[in-house]
Amino acid sequence: MVNDVNLTPVRWIKELKGKSYPQLIEFSDGFRYIVKFKNNPQGTKQIVNEYIGCQLAKHLHLPVPDSKLVSIDQSFIEQMHGRERYPFTSGRQFASLSIKRKKRIKKEFPPPSSIVNTDVLPGIVVFDHWLSNDDRNRNNILLKRKKRGGYCVFIIDQGNCFPGGFRWTIDTLREYPRPIRKRPFHQWILSMLSHPDELNRYIYNVKQLPESLLWETITSLPDDWNISWDEKSALFNHLIRGRNALEDIMYQVVRNYH
Numbered sequence: 001m002v003n004d005v006n007l008t009p010v011r012w013i014k015e016l017k018g019k020s021y022p023q024l025i026e027f028s029d030g031f032r033y034i035v036k037f038k039n040n041p042q043g044t045k046q047i048v049n050e051y052i053g054c055q056l057a058k059h060l061h062l063p064v065p066d067s068k069l070v071s072i073d074q075s076f077i078e079q080m081h082g083r084e085r086y087p088f089t090s091g092r093q094f095a096s097l098s099i100k101r102k103k104r105i106k107k108e109f110p111p112p113s114s115i116v117n118t119d120v121l122p123g124i125v126v127f128d129h130w131l132s133n134d135d136r137n138r139n140n141i142l143l144k145r146k147k148r149g150g151y152c153v154f155i156i157d158q159g160n161c162f163p164g165g166f167r168w169t170i171d172t173l174r175e176y177p178r179p180i181r182k183r184p185f186h187q188w189i190l191s192m193l194s195h196p197d198e199l200n201r202y203i204y205n206v207k208q209l210p211e212s213l214l215w216e217t218i219t220s221l222p223d224d225w226n227i228s229w230d231e232k233s234a235l236f237n238h239l240i241r242g243r244n245a246l247e248d249i250m251y252q253v254v255r256n257y258h
């Protein structure tokens with residue numbers, strides 16, 4: 001993730017619907033980003049999860065919007081005027097590039113033939129199980145309309161990953177990795193699989209990520225998000241234990257969904 005010191009907020013546009021009070025803001029590069037703030041109503045761990053989730057998804061080549069760490073100060077926060085006074089605090093915030101020409105999944109999932117990136121979908125099921133993210137509901141999936149036809153699936157909002165979600169503690173992270181609750185989106189993806197090897201390829205990819213990369217991802221969290229050394233170690237250990245258990249977990253998942 002680019003920790004972009006040159007990227008500054010120029011215009012607050014509006015608040016988006018979401019429990020973390022995400023804000024749509026235009027930045028000095030001319031693009032619009034969805035910004036989630038420190039000390040949002042779900043707490044700063046919500047953006048810790050977003051940051052780690054997006055970084056790891058990128059390393060696995062999964063479809064997440066580009067994201068950046070940006071600095072926003074108190075004077076900018078004070079002139080945003082959404083539904084109520086914000087408890088946000090100045091400093092480093094999490095920004096994801098706003099996806100244009102997007103639509104949400106309403107009732108039915110789209111026909112697989114209309115999706116242009118079906119090859120990466122099994123990776124999302126593996127990834128959500130690795131990170132214990134059981135919040136993969138319709139609101140956290142976007143379909144980007146491609147100019148040449150069809151849709152590209154994007155996953156957003158990793159804020160609820162890890163046991164305990166945005167309220168995780170060193171204790172909840174000690175929980176033994178286990179399958180998350182059944183999700184219709186995962187069901188839809190699994191129903192398209194022609195062979196379990198499509199999952200195995202991603203289990204392998206997760207296991208191939210160097211430990212040093214996982215540790216660097218965690219230690220690159222901004223200092224002003226106040227995650228202690230022990231908490232960082234607990235996150236790291238959870239990722240390692242989660243991936244050691246991933247074959248077993250995915251075996252159970254495939255059986256459960258049949």
Ligand SMILES: Nc1ncnc2c1ncn2[C@@H]1O[C@H](COP(=O)(O)OP(=O)(O)O)[C@@H](O)[C@H]1O
Pocket residue numbers: 016017018019020021022034065096097098099100102139140142156157159
């Ligand atoms: N990168 C993005 N591009 C376009 N729209 C987005 C993006 N990120 C979030 N949104 C929109 O903002 C809404 C809230 O974002 P989300 O990350 O789910 O917030 P919360 O953590 O509060 O649930 C989403 O349902 C989606 O409509």
Ligand SMILES: [Mg+2]
Pocket residue numbers: 018139140157
């Ligand atoms: Mg959400």
